Amino acid sequence: MRDQTSQRGASHYRAKKSFGQNFLVDSRVVQRIVNELAPRADETIIEIGAGRGALTTLIAARAGQVFAIEFDRDLVPILRDKFAERDNTRIVEADALEIDFCELIKPAERARLVANLPYNISTAILQRLIAQRACLTELLLMLQREVVERIVAPPNSSERGFLSVLVEAYCEAETLFDVEPEAFRPRPKVWGTIVRLRIRPRIAAEVADESLLWRTVSAGFAQRRKTVFNNLRRGAPPDLRARIEAAGGAERVLRQSEIEPQRRAETLTLDEWARLSQAF
Numbered sequence: 001m002r003d004q005t006s007q008r009g010a011s012h013y014r015a016k017k018s019f020g021q022n023f024l025v026d027s028r029v030v031q032r033i034v035n036e037l038a039p040r041a042d043e044t045i046i047e048i049g050a051g052r053g054a055l056t057t058l059i060a061a062r063a064g065q066v067f068a069i070e071f072d073r074d075l076v077p078i079l080r081d082k083f084a085e086r087d088n089t090r091i092v093e094a095d096a097l098e099i100d101f102c103e104l105i106k107p108a109e110r111a112r113l114v115a116n117l118p119y120n121i122s123t124a125i126l127q128r129l130i131a132q133r134a135c136l137t138e139l140l141l142m143l144q145r146e147v148v149e150r151i152v153a154p155p156n157s158s159e160r161g162f163l164s165v166l167v168e169a170y171c172e173a174e175t176l177f178d179v180e181p182e183a184f185r186p187r188p189k190v191w192g193t194i195v196r197l198r199i200r201p202r203i204a205a206e207v208a209d210e211s212l213l214w215r216t217v218s219a220g221f222a223q224r225r226k227t228v229f230n231n232l233r234r235g236a237p238p239d240l241r242a243r244i245e246a247a248g249g250a251e252r253v254l255r256q257s258e259i260e261p262q263r264r265a266e267t268l269t270l271d272e273w274a275r276l277s278q279a280f
Contacts, residue, residue: 023051024116024142026183030054033194036176037114037140039063044108046136048096048115048125051075053082055114060089067104067111069094096125102135110135116142119188123147123163130170139171139197148175148193153266160266162221166214168270169204171197205274215240216277220265228268228276229254229261247280254279 024030033055039045039062050056050068056079060066066089070076076093083089092104096115105111113136117125122143129139143151151167152175153159167173179192207213215237220228222235232250233241247253254261257275259268268276 022116022118022184022186022188024054024179024183025185026179027054029179029183030058032177033114033140033142034058034062036194036196037112044105044111046101046105046111046113048113049117050079050091051116053079055116056083056089059114060086064088065105065108066090067092069096069099071095097121097128101129101132105135110137112136112138112140114140116192119144119147119190119192126151126163127166130166133170133199137199139199141195141197142179142192143195145178145191145193148195151195155269156267158266161224162217165217165268165270165273167197169213170200172200173197205270207274208278213274213277217265217273220268220273220276224265226264227262228259228265231265244280 037045037059039059041062041064043063044065044067045059045063047056047059047066047068050070052075053068056066056068060083066086068079068083068089069092070079071094073093076091079091083091092099101111101113113129115125122141126139126141126143129136147163150159150161150163152173153161153164157164174196176194176196179194181187181189181191183192203210205213216232219236219240220231222231226235229250232244232254236244244250244253248256251261253276256279257272259272259276
């Protein structure tokens with residue numbers, strides 16, 4: 001398989017449904033993404049999902065150093081052959097859900113990242129990228145349009161959820177443009193959206209324990225149709241419930257945080273979540 005594929009080249013490589021692969025084939029969209037990224041000769045760029053190398057080619061021509069990550073072991077030798085003469089481009093066979101990006105780019109300390117993420121695992125990868133924000137300054141991501149709508153959803157929006165609060169806390173989000181299904185092969189059933197996430201220098205809330213904050217937010221969104229009060233009382237894990245009870249119970253900690261117990265999680269602001277997590 002590897003030898004036959006290498007002989008045919010990247011342009012003839014067929015996407016694997018099991019990997020959720022949809023190759024970007026519209027050169028206008030590729031160019032627009034690279035223009036938004038605007039790689040510089042003095043910086044390091046990480047690309048997740050190099051695929052057939054369409055984005056990689058244009059980025060490598062402008063960036064100082066490129067780390068192109070590809071999970072498909074059959075595509076890796078094709079990419080390595082394609083970029084063999086590019087001293088500034090390293091093809092990395094790895095799972096983006098497992099790789100340590102900060103270790104990867106050493107001796108560089110900071111990098112920007114671009115990715116056409118498989119829609120079926122995009123949320124998990126985004127959470128991992130935010131967890132490794134110490135060495136990432138900006139993320140330019142192709143995501144399913146509905147995922148981006150959740151990311152940028154403000155308080156009181158029905159789309160707001162855990163991911164919305166997480167991204168708001170650590171990033172400045174900017175929706176750039178939509179990408180129609182016809183831009184891909186094979187053609188997905190949904191539209192994509194390019195979003196820029198600039199990593200904040202610090203969390204956008206006053207909070208002493210960030211881990212407790214996210215456990216609280218997760219519990220608050222446990223069942224979307226229920227109130228924050230009911231979710232904290234019944235949806236929180238046992239150790240968190242015990243902590244809430246020790247502080248006087250869910251209603252007391254909510255009122256102490258100036259949050260009406262009957263509100264739903266999607267109505268809370270980031271600052272309200274922060275106050276709530278510090279009330280017990």
